[in-house]
Amino acid sequence: MKFTTLDERFETRFKTLYQNLYKLHPQIDSDEFNLRYLRVDWFFPQHIHNVLNQVEELSKIYFQNTDLEVALCAGLLHDAGLVYQRETASPLGHEERSVEYARNELAPLGYSKEFIEKVCECIKATEPAYTPKLPEALLVRNADAYAHMISMHFFAKSNFSQDINSFVNWFENKLESTYTKITIPELRHELSPIVTFYKKMISNYKTQKMNPSLTF
Ligand SMILES: [Fe+2]
Numbered sequence: 001m002k003f004t005t006l007d008e009r010f011e012t013r014f015k016t017l018y019q020n021l022y023k024l025h026p027q028i029d030s031d032e033f034n035l036r037y038l039r040v041d042w043f044f045p046q047h048i049h050n051v052l053n054q055v056e057e058l059s060k061i062y063f064q065n066t067d068l069e070v071a072l073c074a075g076l077l078h079d080a081g082l083v084y085q086r087e088t089a090s091p092l093g094h095e096e097r098s099v100e101y102a103r104n105e106l107a108p109l110g111y112s113k114e115f116i117e118k119v120c121e122c123i124k125a126t127e128p129a130y131t132p133k134l135p136e137a138l139l140v141r142n143a144d145a146y147a148h149m150i151s152m153h154f155f156a157k158s159n160f161s162q163d164i165n166s167f168v169n170w171f172e173n174k175l176e177s178t179y180t181k182i183t184i185p186e187l188r189h190e191l192s193p194i195v196t197f198y199k200k201m202i203s204n205y206k207t208q209k210m211n212p213s214l215t216f
Contacts, residue, residue: 054143074122
């Protein structure tokens, strides 16, 4: 992954952030079922790299006057709380833990207080109920959600779920909250047909589940 628009100093610090986060995640040889989704061989290429690519791509088209370094650091660290100090199976509150992790990681690298607070603001904006206050935050929120929509995320979660019913309930909620986070009209327009179709699939599943037997 190469960020052509940013300088060498950025690359050096970003590499350190990346490597530390990578070490935090379950490694390839980890076979704990609950953490399989967060293993480095899935989570980095299939989510984190997609988010970083989208931060860069969307910034070129829709957010040209934003601080790309802030947005990329937030894109990298926004889900750290899924692993950092996680004590339960539920991912609830992971944005807050990601903020704490980001503060701990960015300060020793010499980033200013103002920079760190901006990154934290972007991370908070990945939470569905949060209203982004910075253009960088809106960029990261869109990039995170769009990355989910264009990746295998929803199908992968099915594979990592214990049972189909809890997966479909999760999918229904996640689809809605993910699509809501996308505010760029062109992206909403592009995704609208697939969202409609996914909803049709969910509705079909529920109908068939309610009527499992044929009656003659
Ligand atoms: Fe994410």
